[in-house]
Every structure is written in structure tokens, then in C-alpha cells.
Amino acid sequence: MMRGALVVLSLIGSQAAAADSFALPQGCTAFLTIQSHSCSVEHHFTCAADPEGVKRRVSLSEEGLTYLGSTDEDAQWLSSFYPFTNHRERLEDSPKDPASLGTLLKTGSDSYDFQTLSDEIGTTRYVGEDRLTGQIGTIDDVALQQTEYNITAFGADGSTLWSSKGNEFVNAKDRMFIGGTGTVTVPEGPFDKDDRPVQFIYPGEPGFLSANPKFDCGAILSSAPSVTPKEISDDNL
Numbered sequence: 001m002m003r004g005a006l007v008v009l010s011l012i013g014s015q016a017a018a019a020d021s022f023a024l025p026q027g028c029t030a031f032l033t034i035q036s037h038s039c040s041v042e043h044h045f046t047c048a049a050d051p052e053g054v055k056r057r058v059s060l061s062e063e064g065l066t067y068l069g070s071t072d073e074d075a076q077w078l079s080s081f082y083p084f085t086n087h088r089e090r091l092e093d094s095p096k097d098p099a100s101l102g103t104l105l106k107t108g109s110d111s112y113d114f115q116t117l118s119d120e121i122g123t124t125r126y127v128g129e130d131r132l133t134g135q136i137g138t139i140d141d142v143a144l145q146q147t148e149y150n151i152t153a154f155g156a157d158g159s160t161l162w163s164s165k166g167n168e169f170v171n172a173k174d175r176m177f178i179g180g181t182g183t184v185t186v187p188e189g190p191f192d193k194d195d196r197p198v199q200f201i202y203p204g205e206p207g208f209l210s211a212n213p214k215f216d217c218g219a220i221l222s223s224a225p226s227v228t229p230k231e232i233s234d235d236n237l
Contacts, residue, residue: 022060022211033201033208036179037194039217040066043209044176054078055176062217075101075176077116087120099130101175104147108132124161125154130177133167142200144169144178162186169197 022043024030030045042059050056053073059066069080076099079090095114104110109131116124128151135146147170152163166182179195198215201207207214 020211022058022209024209028056030209031203032174033210034178034197035199035201035207035210035214037196037198037216039213039215040195041210041213042067044174060211061213071176073175075099077114080116085120087118089116089118089121089124091115092117101170101177104130104132104170105172123156127152127154130168132170139169139197140200142171142197143173144171144197146170146180147177149182166193 024043024045025047027049028045028047030043032044034042034044036042039061040059042057044055044057046055050070051072054070056068056070058068063084065083067080067082070078072078077091079088081088092115095112097111097113099112099114100110109129111129113125113127116126118124128149131148133146133148137144137146147168148166149168150163150165153161155161162184164182164184166180168180168182169178170176171178178197181192181194181196183190183192194216199207201210
């Protein structure tokens with residue numbers, strides 16, 4: 001946990017030091033920046049000290065760093081940190097039904113049933129399924145396969161914390177899930193989200209590692225409760 005805390009502090013410090021460019025910790029290398037709807041920019045990177053296949057992601061809004069997470073070589077969610085709520089989640093050992101991008105790409109569907117552990121909020125169980133719709137499109141010259149997903153998060157007492165359903169994307173080349181559109185239902189009621197990518201920016205291209213989101217910023221957004229994204233896209237904290 002100490003190593004993870006240092007990574008988080010390094011990332012937040014780097015962000016504060018560079019107003020326009022997001023600086024990664026030493027030993028880490030970014031390979032993709034994605035500008036998305038809902039005023040979000042995310043950076044995907046790897047770190048030399050991580051096990052092979054582990055990818056990391058940070059997301060930023062107009063307010064700053066909103067998410068830090070990691071996934072393994074099968075895009076299985078490993079860990080997450082949420083600066084605004086200051087809590088971490090890490091994947092349990094030996095999940096009942098691990099999420100698997102490989103299974104999804106091979107068979108067209110993948111179910112999952114796993115728990116995350118958090119010192120701050122306790123145990124959360126996630127149950128759901130991803131399914132390829134057969135639709136393949138291109139956004140900013142990147143080929144993406146569309147998915148249909150549903151997910152429900154349960155508290156330690158079995159109560160439903162939130163659920164979500166909609167469509168996301170799979171980037172098979174980089175072996176990652178990418179946000180899309182959907183409806184999230186919490187006890188207060190449902191709300192819609194739009195996390196579709198707009199631009200894919202690679203090393204050497206203008207805007208790579210930009211700390212500033214570009215699309216849908218400054219809009220008055222509905223105040224939705226903070227929930228853990230399924231972006232089984234996420235970090236070894």
C-alpha cells in the first residue's frame with residue numbers, strides 16, 4: 001500500500017506542477033491519450049516496476065485528477081483510487097468469475113462475478129456481463145468493437161448500491177475497454193452518462209498527455225452520486 005500511496009502522490013504532484021501537460025512518475029511510459037465527452041481526458045501508460053501486462057490509467061476533469069486505476073493483461077480490473085472520495089478498491093484473490101477480455105473477444109460474451117476490497121468502504125461485489133453487438137466502427141481512425149453491458153454493485157450486506165447498462169467499446173489492438181453511453185441507477189434515481197471517446201492521441205501528436213479535457217466542458221451537468229466505474233480499466237495501488 002505504501003508504494004501505491006507514493007504513486008498517487010507523485011501523480012497528483014506532477015499534475016499540479018504542469019498546468020498543460022500531465023507528467024507521469026519516473027519509470028512510467030504513456031502510450032495513449034483519449035479525449036472524451038463529458039469533459040474528460042485520460043492517459044494510458046505502463047510502469048517498469050509492474051508485472052508484465054499491467055496497464056494503468058488516469059482520468060482528469062476540469063477539477064483535476066478524478067481516477068487512477070490498473071488492469072492486467074486480460075483487462076481485468078485490479079485496483080482503483082478515487083481522489084474526490086479518497087478511497088481505494090483492490091481486486092480480491094481468486095474471484096468467483098473473473099472478467100476476461102479474452103473470453104469476450106473469443107466467444108462474443110463474458111460474464112463476471114467478483115469482489116473488491118476497500119479499507120474505507122468495505123467489500124463490494126460486482127456482477128454483470130459484456131456482450132459484443134457485432135457492430136464495428138471507427139472513431140478518429142481507431143477501429144472499435146461495440147459492446148452491450150450490464151453491471152450491478154452490491155454492498156457487503158447484499159443491498160444494491162447501483163446498477164448500470166448501456167454500450168461501451170473494445171479496442172482489441174490495445175486490449176482495453178473504452179467508455180461509451182449508458183444509464184446508471186442509484187437509490188436516488190437513474191441518470192445518463194456519455195463517456196464516448198472523441199480523439200485518440202498517440203506519442204508525438206499534438207495534445208498527447210494534455211492535462212486539459214476538451215469536449216463538453218463548462219456545461220452544467222446533473223450532480224450524479226459518485227460511483228465506481230466499471231472501466232475494468234484500472235492500478236496497482
